[in-house]
Amino acid sequence: MTNKPPEYCPHCGGELAAVDPPTVHRCEDCEEFAFYNPTPAARVAVVDGDELLLCEVGVPGVADTWETPGGRLEADEDPPVAAARELREETGLTVDPGALELFDARSYESVPDQYTTRLCYAVDRAATGGQLQAGAEPDGVRFWSAAAFADSGMALSDRQPAATRDLSWWLEGARATLDEA
Ligand SMILES: [Zn+2]
Structure with missing residues (x-):
């Protein structure tokens, strides 16, 4: 993962919605999760x-x-x-x-x-x-x-x-x- 909270889905580039910020995000297009960890x-x-x-x-x-x-x-x-x-x-x-x-x-x-x-x-x-x-x-x-x-x-x-x-x-x-x- 990157060292900043993600803005876009790393799988499809779609918009992310915060599920449990700042750690858990989910793509509104492909529904994959994206995590931001320390x-x-x-x-x-x-x-x-x-x-x-x-x-x-x-x-x-x-x-x-x-x-x-x-x-x-x-x-x-x-x-x-x-x-x-x-x-x-x-x-x-x-x-x-x-x-x-x-x-x-x-x-x-x-x-x-x-x-x-x-x-x-x-x-x-x-x-x-x-x-x-x-x-x-x-x-x-x-x-x-x-x-x-x-x-x-x-x-x-x-x-x-x-x-x-x-x-x-x-x-x-x-x-x-x-x-x-
Ligand atoms: Zn996606």
């Missing part, structure tokens, strides 16, 4: 002591916006494999997908009319390899403590759930899960 995404909290790895994201008109490495799953990709791939592409760090520990999963409206199901994984920096270096997409990558991040006036991206737009949330959740593992 897009799965995976993110990684790489923890080094009291610091978290963040990527600076180029949001037009908004400077100093950061988020954890991650992105959408490809069609045939397992979530931990996607998380490891995004980490490598964005930050240069490598990790065995089997070393990633799931610590949060939730669905939310990431931008109006677009829903994401986000899986968050934790890993200690000591379990990663490679060389820390920003990939093609981020403007920069670095580890931040919650205090240094707050003092800097930087912000986490508003494309993430509001309740998790806080460095301490990431650090505490990831650390608690790693301590149990």
Whole structure:
């Protein structure tokens, strides 16, 4: 399916009627159903002591916006494999997908009319390899403590759930899960 609620029938191009919006739609011509489901995404909290790895994201008109490495799953990709791939592409760090520990999963409206199901994984920096270096997409990558991040006036991206737009949330959740593992 697409990542937006469908406007036309994917089978015949006919008009869709909302049956159970925003998820279930039905074609008025061929009577096939069309579903809009959230897009799965995976993110990684790489923890080094009291610091978290963040990527600076180029949001037009908004400077100093950061988020954890991650992105959408490809069609045939397992979530931990996607998380490891995004980490490598964005930050240069490598990790065995089997070393990633799931610590949060939730669905939310990431931008109006677009829903994401986000899986968050934790890993200690000591379990990663490679060389820390920003990939093609981020403007920069670095580890931040919650205090240094707050003092800097930087912000986490508003494309993430509001309740998790806080460095301490990431650090505490990831650390608690790693301590149990
Ligand atoms: Zn149709």
